[in-house]
Amino acid sequence: MEATKVSDLTFLKQFSSGNTAMMKKLINVFLNTAQDSIEKIEGFINEKNWERVGSIAHQLKPQCSYMGIKTAEPIILQIEDAKNSDGSSIPVLFFSLKEIIQKAMAELKEETDKLA
Numbered sequence: 001m002e003a004t005k006v007s008d009l010t011f012l013k014q015f016s017s018g019n020t021a022m023m024k025k026l027i028n029v030f031l032n033t034a035q036d037s038i039e040k041i042e043g044f045i046n047e048k049n050w051e052r053v054g055s056i057a058h059q060l061k062p063q064c065s066y067m068g069i070k071t072a073e074p075i076i077l078q079i080e081d082a083k084n085s086d087g088s089s090i091p092v093l094f095f096s097l098k099e100i101i102q103k104a105m106a107e108l109k110e111e112t113d114k115l116a
Contacts, residue, residue, distance in 0.1 A: 007104040008068030009111060015066070020115040027108045030063050034101050042098075045091055053090055054083030057097070069104045072097055 016022040
């Protein structure tokens with residue numbers, strides 16, 4: 001039995017009108033940007049700079065939407081809300097977000113290999 005996927009390319013297929021070259025390009029942009037965002041957020045968490053963590057998480061939100069990573073969206077919203085408090089919940093929230101993003105990245109890499 002296949003594990004539940006965290007990404008869904010339905011929106012991307014519609015957005016690109018099924019153009020596989022365009023889909024591949026957009027997925028690769030996401031893969032590069034998401035990895036960069038994860039690394040930046042980790043750095044800002046170490047500095048306890050909650051404002052920057054929230055800002056970068058906010059930038060990830062539309063990208064996750066395009067790739068159909070629905071489970072990431074509520075976590076991103078919680079991170080954005082937590083930046084206005086003491087930020088104590090952010091590291092745990094980020095750990096969950098990072099797991100989802102990394103799983104999605106692995107799925108999307110697999111998808112780009114399948115695209116002609």
